[in-house]
Amino acid sequence: MGLLQKILIPVLGLVLAFCFYSSRENFKPEMLKGKRVIVTGASTGIGEQMAYHLARMGAHVLVTARTEAKLQQVVERCRALGASSARLVSGSMEDMATTRQLVEVAEAELGGLDMLILNHVGKSYFNYFDGDVGHVQKLLDINFLSYVAMTVSALPMLKRSGGSIVVVSSMAGKVGFPFTVPYSATKFALDGFFSSLRQEFSIQSVNVSITLCILGFIDTENAMRAAADVLLMSPAPKEECALEIIKGGTLRQREVYYRYASTKLPLLLRDWAAELLDLLVRQRYRPERLRAA
Ligand SMILES: NC(=O)c1ccc[n+]([C@@H]2O[C@H](COP(=O)([O-])OP(=O)(O)OC[C@H]3O[C@@H](n4cnc5c(N)ncnc54)[C@H](OP(=O)(O)O)[C@@H]3O)[C@@H](O)[C@H]2O)c1
Numbered sequence: 001m002g003l004l005q006k007i008l009i010p011v012l013g014l015v016l017a018f019c020f021y022s023s024r025e026n027f028k029p030e031m032l033k034g035k036r037v038i039v040t041g042a043s044t045g046i047g048e049q050m051a052y053h054l055a056r057m058g059a060h061v062l063v064t065a066r067t068e069a070k071l072q073q074v075v076e077r078c079r080a081l082g083a084s085s086a087r088l089v090s091g092s093m094e095d096m097a098t099t100r101q102l103v104e105v106a107e108a109e110l111g112g113l114d115m116l117i118l119n120h121v122g123k124s125y126f127n128y129f130d131g132d133v134g135h136v137q138k139l140l141d142i143n144f145l146s147y148v149a150m151t152v153s154a155l156p157m158l159k160r161s162g163g164s165i166v167v168v169s170s171m172a173g174k175v176g177f178p179f180t181v182p183y184s185a186t187k188f189a190l191d192g193f194f195s196s197l198r199q200e201f202s203i204q205s206v207n208v209s210i211t212l213c214i215l216g217f218i219d220t221e222n223a224m225r226a227a228a229d230v231l232l233m234s235p236a237p238k239e240e241c242a243l244e245i246i247k248g249g250t251l252r253q254r255e256v257y258y259r260y261a262s263t264k265l266p267l268l269l270r271d272w273a274a275e276l277l278d279l280l281v282r283q284r285y286r287p288e289r290l291r292a293a
């Protein structure tokens, strides 16, 4: 027993380390050259940074969000950074017409699609759940149902290319987080939908990968404004976060954890010591600093 442990544990460690590093090391920016990629929620934050990385890697970038003026600037910068091409479709993801238009542009002007990065989120509040059911419904439409609709519309093109779907989620989509109840619900829904769909793709040999991204606190303007005072955590940089998402999607990983130490490691507690994890999560908050609702 003692000997077995002495051998087994280091060997297991080495195997894990090998898997971990081999899957990380073989990413090359050239893998994205000439690839046709849609990025949603690309007018600000992590989505905007993903567009710039993709542009530097020489991809065809199609960005979307509601604010056309901002998207226009993103497109110009993408062209300057070396994108094979850069285009925009502006519109709200509450509106199915936006979904349709995006897919039409990809089909007609890019001749298909290699990667669909679903990243947008509707605006919510950072505070105790206020009982507004209508808001939960609206947020589900934007953060969840439009992800489903985009996937359904883009799937024929993704099947043709053996492409990838990348879904940007959060720690709040894996474990209960206070003060973002409606948001957290929409992120859990994404896990249910896309993890189940991945199983069906596997059974049916559909060669479209699904990568779910579990992010911790990231220093985007909107997240900082909402939570920086209340959260006892230092945020991770959006530029590096954006790159890790693209790497994970390109390598067809099942899930991306960023940052690894503050997401994957705490989640190891989830199934075995859920109450301890709940407590650790609560200790990261200063509720007395919440803004008066
Ligand atoms: N930042 C964090 O700490 C953090 C942590 C965990 C997970 N995440 C996840 O990372 C992703 C990006 O977060 P972020 O902080 O970069 O967000 P962000 O800066 O607030 O960007 C949100 C994007 O979604 C767009 N959007 C909002 N409402 C929309 C609508 N109705 N229709 C279409 N587009 C809409 C916004 O553009 P317009 O306003 O122009 O439409 C914007 O481009 C999200 O999925 C978020 O849940 C972030």
Ligand SMILES: *[C@@H]1O[C@H](CO)[C@@H](O)[C@H](O)[C@H]1NC(C)=O
Binding pocket: 161, 162, 163, 207
């Ligand atoms: C699935 O798609 C990937 C990426 O497009 C490709 O490398 C791989 O060979 C495909 N696998 C099969 C079984 O067609």
